Amino acid sequence: MSKTIVIDGKVIPFEDGQTIIQAATAAGVYIPHLCHNPKFTPNGSCKLCTVKVNGRNCSACTFPASEGQNITNISEELNDDREKITQMLFVEGNHFCPSCEKTGNCNLQAVAYHLGMTDNHFPHFFENREVDASHPDVMIDHNRCIFCTLCVRASQQEDGKNVFAISGRGIEKRLVVNSESGLLKDSDLDVNDCAAHICPTGAILIKRTGYNVPIGQRIFDHAHIDTVALAAEGASHDE
Amino acid sequence: MTNKKVKVATTSLAGCFGCHMSFLDLDERLVELVEHVQFDRSPLTDIEHCSTDCDIGLIEGGVCNSENVHTLREFRKNCKILVAVGACAINGGLPAMRNHISLEDCLNEAYRDGLGVENAQIPSDVELPLLLDKVHPIHEVVKIDYFLPGCPPSADVFWKFLTDLLAGREPSLPYELVHFD
Numbered sequence: 545m546s547k548t549i550v551i552d553g554k555v556i557p558f559e560d561g562q563t564i565i566q567a568a569t570a571a572g573v574y575i576p577h578l579c580h581n582p583k584f585t586p587n588g589s590c591k592l593c594t595v596k597v598n599g600r601n602c603s604a605c606t607f608p609a610s611e612g613q614n615i616t617n618i619s620e621e622l623n624d625d626r627e628k629i630t631q632m633l634f635v636e637g638n639h640f641c642p643s644c645e646k647t648g649n650c651n652l653q654a655v656a657y658h659l660g661m662t663d664n665h666f667p668h669f670f671e672n673r674e675v676d677a678s679h680p681d682v683m684i685d686h687n688r689c690i691f692c693t694l695c696v697r698a699s700q701q702e703d704g705k706n707v708f709a710i711s712g713r714g715i716e717k718r719l720v721v722n723s724e725s726g727l728l729k730d731s732d733l734d735v736n737d738c739a740a741h742i743c744p745t746g747a748i749l750i751k752r753t754g755y756n757v758p759i760g761q762r763i764f765d766h767a768h769i770d771t772v773a774l775a776a777e778g779a780s781h782d783e
Numbered sequence: 784m785t786n787k788k789v790k791v792a793t794t795s796l797a798g799c800f801g802c803h804m805s806f807l808d809l810d811e812r813l814v815e816l817v818e819h820v821q822f823d824r825s826p827l828t829d830i831e832h833c834s835t836d837c838d839i840g841l842i843e844g845g846v847c848n849s850e851n852v853h854t855l856r857e858f859r860k861n862c863k864i865l866v867a868v869g870a871c872a873i874n875g876g877l878p879a880m881r882n883h884i885s886l887e888d889c890l891n892e893a894y895r896d897g898l899g900v901e902n903a904q905i906p907s908d909v910e911l912p913l914l915l916d917k918v919h920p921i922h923e924v925v926k927i928d929y930f931l932p933g934c935p936p937s938a939d940v941f942w943k944f945l946t947d948l949l950a951g952r953e954p955s956l957p958y959e960l961v962h963f964d
Contacts, residue, residue, distance in 0.1 A: 640880065641963035642870050642934035648964065657961055662930040663873050667923055670875075672883035759964055768958060 549613040551595075558609035565593055565604040568617070569777050574770035575617050576626055576655055578633075578744055579692035580605040582777050584701050587693050590633075592626050592655065627659040635666045636715075638673065638687035639745075645754030646746030648762025652690060653745075654769035676721070679728035681735035681751055689719045689747040699739035707733045719747070788821040789949060790837045792862060795826065796851040797878040797918055798844025801935045802869040803827070806841075808938035819949050824858075833861035839948065840865045842927075845875040846919045850912035859925040864948070867927045870934040870963065872920065879918040886916045929954060933962050 546557040549564065551573055558567035563586060568575050579590040588606040595604045596616040604617075616622065633639075633652060641647045673686035691710055699707040711720040723730035733740060740748060759765070763772060795803060803826060809816060824833045833840070840862030846852055859865055870876040881889050895903045921927060931940050940960050947954035 634874070638880075638883075640870070640874070640876065643877065643880070644964075653963055656963070657958065660961075662932050662956075662961065663867065663922060663927070664920065665922070668874065668879070668882075668920065670879065670882035670917060765962075766959065 547609075547611050549609050549611075549615060551615045551617050562609050563605055564595065564597070564602070564607050564609050564613070564615060567609045568604065569774060572774055572778065573617065574774050575604045576658060576769075577605060577773075578651055578655060578690065579694065581694055581697075581742070584694065584697040587697065590629070590690070590692055592629055594622065594625065596622065623659055626655075627661050628665070630656050630659060630661055631663075631665045633690050634664045635668045636671075637690065638670065644688065644746040645749055646688075646743075648759055648765045649757075650746060650764070651744035651769065652688075654764040654772070657764065658769045676728050677751075678730075679733065679751075682728060682733060682740045683749050683751055684719070684721070684728055685747055685749065686719060687747075688745045690745055691717050691719065692744060694742045694744060695719070695739045695748055698742040699733075699737065702738040703734075705732055705737065705739070707731045707737070707739055789819060789839065790823045790834060791820050791825070791839045791841065791945075792823040792833050792837045792858060793825040793827065793841040794843065794854055794858065796842065796844035796854060796872070796921070797847035798869065798871050798876075800826070800843070802841075802843040802872075802933075805933075805935035805938055806941050809942060810938070812938070812942055816945065820945070833857055835861050837862040838864060839945075841868050842866065842872050842921055843868045845871045845878055846915065846921055846924050847878055848912040848914050852915075852924060855921055855924055864928045865925065866929045866931060866944070867921050868931045869936055870932065873922075873930050873932060874920050875918045876934070879920075882917045886914060890914075931956075934964055936960075936962075 548555050548557050549567060551568055556567055556571040556573065565575050565577065565580060566582065575593045575595060577590065577593040579587045580593060586605040588603045591603060593604040594601050597607060597613050641653055647653060676684040693710055696708040696710060699705045707722055709720050709722060711718050720726065721728050721731050735750060740750060822828045823837050824830045840858040842855065842858060842865065846855060867873050871878060890905050894900065894905050931944055933940060940956060943956055943960060944954045
């Protein structure tokens with residue numbers, strides 16, 4: 545008999561070594577997240593996947609599933625917290641969806657839709673962040689970086705390179721490029737690298753492809769992120 | 784239920800009037816709407832100031848100058864329900880993309896140093912409202928009751944929102960109508 549956890553009253557099997565989010569995804573239960581991707585080592589930084597495990601808040605992407613866990617995933621309190629976290633991400637960067645190529649295909653935007661977020665609530669930082677358009681095929685718009693480290697992990701774990709890193713701490717945190725000049729053109733990033741395609745927002749974009757799919761026909765224009773994520777990540781988990 | 788019409792006021796602050804144009808995309812539904820709604824202060828009526836008993840205020844655009852602040856406060860004072868309409872009202876939008884550039888640099892680029900500028904001078908007529916150093920979302924200035932995202936929100940968004948309110952329901956937008964772009 546397999547071991548089980550309970551999420552929102554639903555009994556879900558797990559294998560030893562699985563995190564809560566891995567077990568949930570395999571069972572078709574969506575837990576909101578941004579920095580988690582089943583292909584890479586968990587990072588636990590965005591905190592959107594925070595669930596209550598036997599009454600205590602835990603990150604579902606890093607917390608191991610174990611027998612006897614009674615988990616709350618969907619509650620007004622948890623979703624309110626998730627909405628506030630998402631709003632803080634929006635005001636910390638400069639996320640102007642109407643002028644962003646990624647709109648409609650953006651996980652940050654889609655999570656906001658999922659949580660019913662219609663405003664940013666907090667005062668905006670309106671910080672000046674740079675754009676690095678030096679690379680012939682890939683550009684970085686730091687205005688939209690949420691420091692999820694997916695590009696960092698993808699470069700190291702999938703591409704066998706080390707193109708990206710996060711420098712600084714707290715509010716001083718920045719995505720940096722591993723090259724002498726600090727510019728993307730002097731790094732060994734290739735347009736076919738996983739790291740160039742993994743960004744959940746519009747911070748890392750492939751040049752000359754932004755409007756190949758018209759607005760209105762994009763992933764999240766009609767599909768909810770829970771369906772999209774479960775289809776993609778459930779499949780990835782089965783591999 | 785009485786036959787008294789609901790008073791709606793609208794304005795565009797630092798916006799492009801795109802949200803108002805989208806509102807007009809209600810087309811023939813406008814005929815049905817005016818059965819239940821009377822427009823107060825609005826670019827559609829040219830009424831200059833809000834009546835003291837407006838029910839709904841629709842605000843397009845962010846706050847970029849002193850006049851915007853006064854207008855927004857007048858709406859808050861006179862409207863029972865105040866609504867942020869569109870991306871610029873909600874997060875400053877495109878005008879707020881000047882926020883990381885100093886106001887002095889903005890003015891110099893536009894009126895003095897920019898390409899093709901003739902008779903270069905910074906406008907300083909006393910009639911002109913003073914620019915704020917940053918463009919602000921309207922919720923940073925007054926309390927906002929509802930937000931209609933979109934650039935612009937589609938006519939269907941206005942329709943769903945207003946018909947919900949008119950029917951006494953808590954307004955709610957289905958997934959297909961919520962867009963930040």
